[in-house]
Amino acid sequence: MRIAVIAAVSLLCAACDQVRSMLPPPDYDGAYVVLEIDRPAIEADHLEQISDQSAVALRAAGIRYVGRGVSEGALRIRLENPDDISRARQALTPIAGHLILSDQADGVIEARVGDDYADNLADETAEQSIAKIERRIQSQVLVEPYGPGRLVVRTDAPVLPEQVLRAVSQRGLIAFHLVKEVTPEASAQGRLPIGAIVAPPYLQGTNPEVVVRRPALVGHIEHANPSTDAHTGEFVVSFQFDAQGAQTFCQITREHTGERFAVLLDGRVITAPTINERICGGSGQISGNFDASSANDLAILMRAGALPLPFVVIAQGVGAPPAP
Numbered sequence: 001m002r003i004a005v006i007a008a009v010s011l012l013c014a015a016c017d018q019v020r021s022m023l024p025p026p027d028y029d030g031a032y033v034v035l036e037i038d039r040p041a042i043e044a045d046h047l048e049q050i051s052d053q054s055a056v057a058l059r060a061a062g063i064r065y066v067g068r069g070v071s072e073g074a075l076r077i078r079l080e081n082p083d084d085i086s087r088a089r090q091a092l093t094p095i096a097g098h099l100i101l102s103d104q105a106d107g108v109i110e111a112r113v114g115d116d117y118a119d120n121l122a123d124e125t126a127e128q129s130i131a132k133i134e135r136r137i138q139s140q141v142l143v144e145p146y147g148p149g150r151l152v153v154r155t156d157a158p159v160l161p162e163q164v165l166r167a168v169s170q171r172g173l174i175a176f177h178l179v180k181e182v183t184p185e186a187s188a189q190g191r192l193p194i195g196a197i198v199a200p201p202y203l204q205g206t207n208p209e210v211v212v213r214r215p216a217l218v219g220h221i222e223h224a225n226p227s228t229d230a231h232t233g234e235f236v237v238s239f240q241f242d243a244q245g246a247q248t249f250c251q252i253t254r255e256h257t258g259e260r261f262a263v264l265l266d267g268r269v270i271t272a273p274t275i276n277e278r279i280c281g282g283s284g285q286i287s288g289n290f291d292a293s294s295a296n297d298l299a300i301l302m303r304a305g306a307l308p309l310p311f312v313v314i315a316q317g318v319g320a321p322p323a324p
Contacts, residue, residue, distance in 0.1 A: 031160035032321045035168055035311040037122045037149040040073065042309050043113045046121060047075040050111060053095045061091040075111040082107030122149025125308045135304035136167035147324025160316055171266050171310040172301035175218045177211035179260040179272055202268035203289050209262045209272045216252050220245025224302035226295035235290040237299050246282030254278040
């Protein structure tokens with residue numbers, strides 16, 4: 001008898017869920033913001049991953065190439081010998097078979113992301129971002145899918161809080177890059193070392209820096225909190241790496257003692273201190289002309305973790321958002 005009752009309740013709940021899914025969304029009188037995944041960014045990110053995997057696959061097949069890179073929505077690989085195109089396409093099929101592949105007589109293979117696959121990537125990325133956005137916004141909000149690659153964030157407040165806009169408008173990617181020391185004149189004229197870029201400042205009072213394009217460490221932060229420096233009294237963000245991050249950071253600081261590294265948030269320089277000694281305790285702090293509010297905002301981003309890719313705000317207002 002008890003089993004029958006449980007089964008009946010389960011069927012009733014399932015029926016309720018089905019009916020609820022068929023109903024139109026409830027009316028809201030609070031504020032909302034609609035986010036859309038940056039489609040060019042998600043396609044470029046996927047192609048960069050395929051580019052690295054392609055290099056491994058071609059080397060394993062004994063096929064040499066003289067250049068590869070992602071630009072204008074396509075991955076292009078130039079083979080040393082154009083006669084290797086057939087073999088190269090065969091080697092790339094296991095990792096790039098879902099892409100649109102084409103080739104040219106001069107030995108260039110091009111890969112692009114099809115619209116259907118890009119839609120799936122956008123939907124998956126949006127779903128993965130919901131929990132992190134909710135962790136960033138420390139108040140009652142509703143975050144849910146709202147069309148292909150889109151999310152809607154609803155609040156009960158009649159005006160969208162500034163905290164919500166800050167939380168959804170940043171990817172929140174923390175990366176550590178080694179600094180390349182060049183003269184200001186060389187930097188201004190674009191005479192940079194190979195593999196280096198100019199990273200603009202994040203906060204007022206911070207200088208741009210020439211850094212190695214590839215970060216030495218990305219993320220791997222477990223905890224972060226705003227605090228004040230015991231010696232200077234300035235606002236800082238104290239953080240703790242996870243085990244892998246602590247090990248990597250220890251190696252970086254051991255191998256580059258006496259050099260500088262830059263801490264970048266979404267590609268912008270927060271600070272660029274000198275490595276005075278190896279740092280192997282797994283913890284550290286970030287300073288950079290913070291006030292109490294900006295230090296707290298950065299700590300929230302670091303605790304919640306970076307979004308997989310950036311979003312753009314496409315609509316905001318009060319009441320019902322526009323139909324997806």
